[in-house]
Amino acid sequence: QKEVEQNSGPLSVPEGAIASLNCTYSDRVSQSFFWYRQYSGKSPELIMSIYSNGDKEDGRFTAQLNKASQYVSLLIRDSQPSDSATYLCAVNISGSARQLTFGSGTQLTVLP
Amino acid sequence: DTAVSQTPKYLVTQMGNDKSIKCEQNLGHDTMYWYKQDSKKFLKIMFSYNNKELIINETVPNRFSPKSPDKAHLNLHINSLELGDSAVYFCASSHGLAGGPAAFFGPGTRLTVL
Numbered sequence: 001q002k003e004v005e006q007n008s009g010p011l012s013v014p015e016g017a018i019a020s021l022n023c024t025y026s027d028r029v030s031q032s033f034f035w036y037r038q039y040s041g042k043s044p045e046l047i048m049s050i051y052s053n054g055d056k057e058d059g060r061f062t063a064q065l066n067k068a069s070q071y072v073s074l075l076i077r078d079s080q081p082s083d084s085a086t087y088l089c090a091v092n093i094s095g096s097a098r099q100l101t102f103g104s105g106t107q108l109t110v111l112p
Numbered sequence: 113d114t115a116v117s118q119t120p121k122y123l124v125t126q127m128g129n130d131k132s133i134k135c136e137q138n139l140g141h142d143t144m145y146w147y148k149q150d151s152k153k154f155l156k157i158m159f160s161y162n163n164k165e166l167i168i169n170e171t172v173p174n175r176f177s178p179k180s181p182d183k184a185h186l187n188l189h190i191n192s193l194e195l196g197d198s199a200v201y202f203c204a205s206s207h208g209l210a211g212g213p214a215a216f217f218g219p220g221t222r223l224t225v226l
Contacts, residue, residue, distance in 0.1 A: 010113075032214075034214055038153070038214060042204055042216060042219070042220075043217040043219050043220050044155065044213050044215075044217050045204070045217070046215070046216065049214055084208055088155060099157055099168055100157065100215060101157075102154070102155040102156070104152065104153065104154050105153050105155075
């Protein structure tokens with residue numbers, strides 16, 4: 001079983017819609033969760049981090065964490081064409097200090 | 113500019129050659145990493161150094177040898193390059209927070225082995 005799993009997509013949403021990106025992880029005691037955005041040909045860029053159950057909002061982005069279900073998601077409200085990118089979920093797997101394990105990413109396309 | 117920088121950006125070479133990639137960060141972070149991203153965009157950690165000391169060494173062929181002359185630099189040397197080494201290599205850095213790392217990535221080095 002992969003440690004961090006994402007639906008690879010591609011996911012297409014119309015401009016202005018809510019994009020919902022999902023991620024599940026296998027290690028029940030993982031503590032730290034991150035979302036990165038990667039534009040084609042560019043490096044990953046950290047956009048959200050979340051450590052506690054519940055929602056965390058930052059502008060148009062909301063990260064949601066449910067440790068009981070081992071599930072973390074990213075919602076993008078009022079999606080814009082500039083949000084089109086690959087979104088990578090990363091988890092700090094327990095016992096691996098300072099190590100992030102990444103999912104394979106979900107490719108998002110926002111259609112004008 | 114505060115950043116993670118790497119050189120070169122592109123590297124095209126023949127099988128069997130030896131090459132190096134350099135990385136520097138001026139963010140004051142104590143931990144540096146090398147990641148490999150394959151053609152399917154899967155990003156996997158290779159090495160991690162904390163204050164010049166190796167703390168993570170994933171299952172990577174010993175043809176890959178990292179070297180950290182100081183905590184702001186982490187270089188990657190690759191011997192006897194193979195076709196399967198073609199990928200984008202990202203250097204990253206972070207500072208160890210109680211809640212876990214949040215790596216800041218360099219621009220990447222696209223390695224093509226012919």
